[in-house]
Structures are given as structure tokens and as C-alpha cells.
Amino acid sequence: MEGSQLAADDWWRSAVIYQVYVRSFADGDGDGTGDLTGVRSRLPYLAELGVDALWFTPWYLSPMADGGYDVADYRAIDPAFGNLAEAEKLIAEAREAGIRTIIDIVPNHVSDQHVWFKAALAAGPGSPERELFHFRPGRGAHGELPPNDWESEFGGVPWTRVEDGEWYLHLFATEQPDLNWAHPAVRQEHEDVLRFWFERGVAGVRIDSAALVAKDPALPDLEGHQGPHPYVDRDELHDIYRRWRAIADEFGGIFVGEVWLPDAERFARYLRPDELHTAFNFTFLSCPWDSALLRRAIDDTLAEHAPVGAPATWVLCNHDITRTVTRYGREDTGFAFTAKAFGVPSDLELGTRRARAAALLSLALPGSVYLYQGEELGLPEADVPLDRIQDPMYFRSQERAPGRDGCRTPLPWATGEPFAGFGSTVEPWLPLPADWPSRAADLQERDPGSMLALYREALRQRRSLTALHTEPLRWLSEEPGLLLFARGDHLVCAVNFAEHPAQLPAHTEVLLTSCPLDADGRLPRDTAVWLAL
Numbered sequence: 167m168e169g170s171q172l173a174a175d176d177w178w179r180s181a182v183i184y185q186v187y188v189r190s191f192a193d194g195d196g197d198g199t200g201d202l203t204g205v206r207s208r209l210p211y212l213a214e215l216g217v218d219a220l221w222f223t224p225w226y227l228s229p230m231a232d233g234g235y236d237v238a239d240y241r242a243i244d245p246a247f248g249n250l251a252e253a254e255k256l257i258a259e260a261r262e263a264g265i266r267t268i269i270d271i272v273p274n275h276v277s278d279q280h281v282w283f284k285a286a287l288a289a290g291p292g293s294p295e296r297e298l299f300h301f302r303p304g305r306g307a308h309g310e311l312p313p314n315d316w317e318s319e320f321g322g323v324p325w326t327r328v329e330d331g332e333w334y335l336h337l338f339a340t341e342q343p344d345l346n347w348a349h350p351a352v353r354q355e356h357e358d359v360l361r362f363w364f365e366r367g368v369a370g371v372r373i374d375s376a377a378l379v380a381k382d383p384a385l386p387d388l389e390g391h392q393g394p395h396p397y398v399d400r401d402e403l404h405d406i407y408r409r410w411r412a413i414a415d416e417f418g419g420i421f422v423g424e425v426w427l428p429d430a431e432r433f434a435r436y437l438r439p440d441e442l443h444t445a446f447n448f449t450f451l452s453c454p455w456d457s458a459l460l461r462r463a464i465d466d467t468l469a470e471h472a473p474v475g476a477p478a479t480w481v482l483c484n485h486d487i488t489r490t491v492t493r494y495g496r497e498d499t500g501f502a503f504t505a506k507a508f509g510v511p512s513d514l515e516l517g518t519r520r521a522r523a524a525a526l527l528s529l530a531l532p533g534s535v536y537l538y539q540g541e542e543l544g545l546p547e548a549d550v551p552l553d554r555i556q557d558p559m560y561f562r563s564q565e566r567a568p569g570r571d572g573c574r575t576p577l578p579w580a581t582g583e584p585f586a587g588f589g590s591t592v593e594p595w596l597p598l599p600a601d602w603p604s605r606a607a608d609l610q611e612r613d614p615g616s617m618l619a620l621y622r623e624a625l626r627q628r629r630s631l632t633a634l635h636t637e638p639l640r641w642l643s644e645e646p647g648l649l650l651f652a653r654g655d656h657l658v659c660a661v662n663f664a665e666h667p668a669q670l671p672a673h674t675e676v677l678l679t680s681c682p683l684d685a686d687g688r689l690p691r692d693t694a695v696w697l698a699l
């Protein structure tokens with residue numbers, strides 16, 4: 167039963183994709199920032215972990231005003247990370263190790279250091295250069311008020327006034343001017359960038375803020391607005407992504423969209439057969455650790471994907487989200503950006519136990535799974551000292567919310583080395599928490615009870631358990647506090663959320679448990695098991 171029964175070009179339908187936040191993965195040249203040399207040196211670790219693909223958060227030339235999501239040049243690698251030749255080598259070496267590469271494209275905006283934006287500033291009001299962005303005169307007697315009442319995704323006003331008096335739109339930070347997607351040059355440039363990277367061997371593209379890209383050209387106020395939202399989920403987006411799909415099809419490439427939409431039917435429209443292959447499942451990611459809510463999230467996910475024939479994705483964490491063991495150890499185990507706060511207590515032991523169960527749960531569901539770096543080490547959210555925080559979300563919240571740096575701290579590789587083996591010879595860009603050495607990968611490699619050992623074993627088994635790649639999910643129980651489902655006739659996954667231990671169905675073998683079964687072979691609370699029938 168080696169490998170899945172899926173055709174090779176359907177790999178993405180049930181792949182495990184590891185997210186590399188390059189800056190914090192491994193520092194190959196010692197300068198305090200993770201880089202491509204660091205990733206290349208850790209390819210054996212990633213192959214051993216057993217992932218099918220790597221998704222790299224933006225590695226392009228960037229002033230790093232938003233951790234690289236402010237791109238100054240799509241065809242250049244940031245010198246802190248390496249260069250284009252090295253990226254090509256990395257893509258090829260990963261492929262040799264059986265690992266595909268997914269890059270991150272940020273169509274909504276560029277950096278204010280991008281040549282287009284610099285030219286637009288220099289060219290002045292009314293110029294063709296300004297038409298690539300959303301420049302507008304201000305309101306008020308002297309144009310001193312922003313052109314509309316929108317709010318930045320990072321908080322505050324999404325408009326900045328330039329010296330000649332015009333304002334430009336940025337849904338995120340000031341340094342991230344939004345592009346005008348009604349302009350043919352903007353479309354053409356992104357289509358060229360896609361080709362540029364597909365020609366270099368990438369297998370897929372993650373699309374940042376995919377549902378925010380198109381704007382109502384009138385940029386109307388939100389208050390009292392009737393009809394389609396002026397910048398969320400606009401119908402024009404589907405034409406853009408259909409053209410992208412045609413390009414991806416030339417190369418056999420795939421897309422995964424960052425699409426946060428509460429409306430399941432609208433979400434699924436992005437996954438029609440001639441649009442994006444997949445999109446992140448934020449319903450599952452945001453869901454509290456609660457059997458009824460998780461079951462509903464799973465059912466809703468499968469139901470919304472079925473009509474368009476797209477596979478679901480299962481995500482527990484990423485570079486924007488509170489680390490799983492911390493989130494699941496809190497009283498409120500759901501996730502919402504608006505709820506991010508300082509000093510929320512967390513029982514990390516409980517959180518770890520649940521994160522282990524959640525790993526087996528998500529890896530047993532039909533579809534692909536995204537694994538954010540450090541989750542396989544069970545890293546908690548770090549408390550980054552205030553004077554070291556870099557995330558614009560912190561500053562734009564008037565320093566009220568901690569922002570996202572707590573899930574972006576450098577990885578600990580080796581327990582006895584400086585900076586826990588991250589590779590730096592100088593202080594890294596974000597500090598490593600004091601207890602990081604005790605969580606280092608080299609220690610966990612030697613500990614069969616570690617989170618790393620669990621992930622490795624689960625991924626190893628998942629590869630050869632054909633049913634996990636081909637069979638639909640079938641619920642076997644309605645019992646409150648228990649998630650119990652089969653994939654095909656011979657494989658069952660159970661997760662117990664209830665206080666009392668759960669009786670397992672008849673089985674021939676216990677394949678894997680997130681924590682040991684009790685003395686009577688029952689499933690304890692916050693524990694998951696894979697069974698062979």
C-alpha cells in the first residue's frame with residue numbers, strides 16, 4: 167500500500183504542506199535572520215518529517231515593513247535570505263528530496279519601495295503612473311480628510327496623504343499601497359510573475375488576501391452602502407483567477423487562496439474547476455476545541471467543497487495565528503484577530519495534549535493539511551518583549567494588541583548551541599524564549615513521546631494509509647463529546663473530548679494514539695487514536 171492511489175498530478179488533493187516562515191526557520195549565514203541556506207541545510211529534516219511540499223512566505227526583495235508581505239521586486243530574493251540562483255537550487259534540491267515548492271504571491275499591494283510606487287509618487291496627481299494605485303484627493307475644505315470611511319485590516323485609517331496633497335489607499339500598513347486591479351498593466355505584470363516562478367519549477371502559489379484584491383472604482387463609503395462590498399469578495403476577482411488558472415494549467419501548477427469569507431457558498435465560488443484548486447480553511451482554524459463545533463466545522467467544510475469538487479484543507483496555525491498549544495490551553499480556545507490580547511493565561515500541558523489530538527484529527531480528515539513550522543515541535547506562542555516587537559499590527563493597534571510576532575520566533579534546532587541552534591552568531595531578529603533549548607528538534611528526535619515523534623509517525627503512516635487519500639469520511643457515532651469516523655472500511659479515527667474515557671469500537675490494531683490509552687484500553691479525554699478495523 168505504498169503511496170496514495172491518486173495520480174501524481176493530483177498530489178495536492180491530499181498533500182501535507184509545511185509552511186516555512188523563512189526569516190525564522192534556520193539561519194545559514196549567522197547574521198540573525200533565517201535564510202535559504204538555512205532551509206537547504208534542513209531539507210533532510212523536512213524529508214524525514216515526511217512533508218510533500220513547502221510553502222514559503224514571501225522571500226522577495228522587501229523592506230520588511232510587514233515581514234516580506236511588502237514586496238519591492240517579485241523577481242528578486244531579499245539579500246537577507248539569499249539570491250535567485252539559490253532559490254532555484256533550493257527548489258531543485260527539494261524536488262530531489264521529493265518535496266514540492268509553493269511560493270506566496272501578494273496581489274493586493276506592493277511595497278512603497280516598489281519601482282511602480284516610487285514612479286507614481288514622483289509623477290504626481292493625474293499621471294498614468296498613479297493609475298496603477300488608488301490615489302484620490304482628500305475630503306474636507308483642504309483635502310485634509312481621508313477619501314472614505316474604510317478601515318485598515320491592521321486597524322486605523324487605510325489612507326496616507328503624500329506631499330502633493332493626494333491620498334493613497336493601503337488596506338494594510340502604510341508601506342503597502344494597494345494596486346488598482348482595474349488596470350491592465352497590473353494584471354499583465356502578475357501573470358508574468360506567475361510564469362516567471364512556474365518556469366523556475368515551483369509547483370504552486372499561495373495567494374495572499376485573495377478576496378480583497380478587486381475594488382469598486384468609486385471607492386464608496388461603507389456606511390449606508392448598498393450592494394456588493396466595495397473591496398471584499400467582488401465578482402471581478404473570478405475573471406482574474408480564471409486567467410491565473412489557465413497559466414497554472416500550462417505548468418501543472420496549483421493555487422491555494424487565502425480566502426477569509428463567512429459565506430460558504432461565496433467561498434466555494436473561488437474553488438470552481440476553472441479557478442483556484444484550494445483555499446485555506448479558516449472555519450476549522452478558528453474553531454474552538456469543542457466536539458460539537460468541530461464536527462459542524464468539518465461537516466460544513468465538506469459540504470461546501472463537494473459541489474465544486476475541490477478538496478478541503480485543514481489548518482491549525484500559520485504565521486498570523488496564535489500557536490496551537492497556547493490557544494488550546496486557554497479558556498477561549500477559538501481564534502479571532504480581534505481577540506488577540508496581552509497576558510491571556512494558558513495551561514500549556516493541556517494545550518499540548520489537545521494539539522497532539524488535533525494533529526491526528528486533522529491528518530485523518532479528507533483533503534490536504536497545512537503544517538506551520540514549529541507546530542511539529544509543539545512550540546507555544548512566545549512572549550516577545552515589547553521593545554523587540556516588529557509586527558505592524560502591534561503599532562497600528564496603538565500597542566494594545568501584541569500582534570503576530572509571538573508565533574514567528576526563530577526555531578530551536580539544537581539544545582546546547584547558542585540561540586538554541588537557530589544558526590545565528592549575533593542576536594536573532596526576534597529573541598528566542600528562555601525555554602526554547604528544552605524544546606529543540608535534536609532533543610525531540612531522541613524522545614519517542616515528543617510532538618516531533620508524533621508528527622513523524624503520523625505522516626509516515628498517512629503516506630501508506632491509502633484510505634486517507636481516497637475514501638470519504640463516514641461518521642460512526644452521534645455520542646456527545648466524541649468524534650468517531652471511518653475512512654473506508656478499515657480505518658477509524660476517534661477523538662474524545664468528554665471527561666469520561668470512551669470505549670473504542672472493535673478493531674484489529676491500534677495504529678497511533680496522541681496520548682496512551684487507559685489501562686482498560688479506553689480513550690482518555692483530549693486524546694485521539696487511529697484504529698485499523
Ligand code: GLC
Binds near residue numbers: 235485486
Ligand atoms: C495576509 C498575510 C499576513 C499579511 C497580510 C498582508 O493576511 O497572511 O501575514 O500581513 O496578508 O499582506
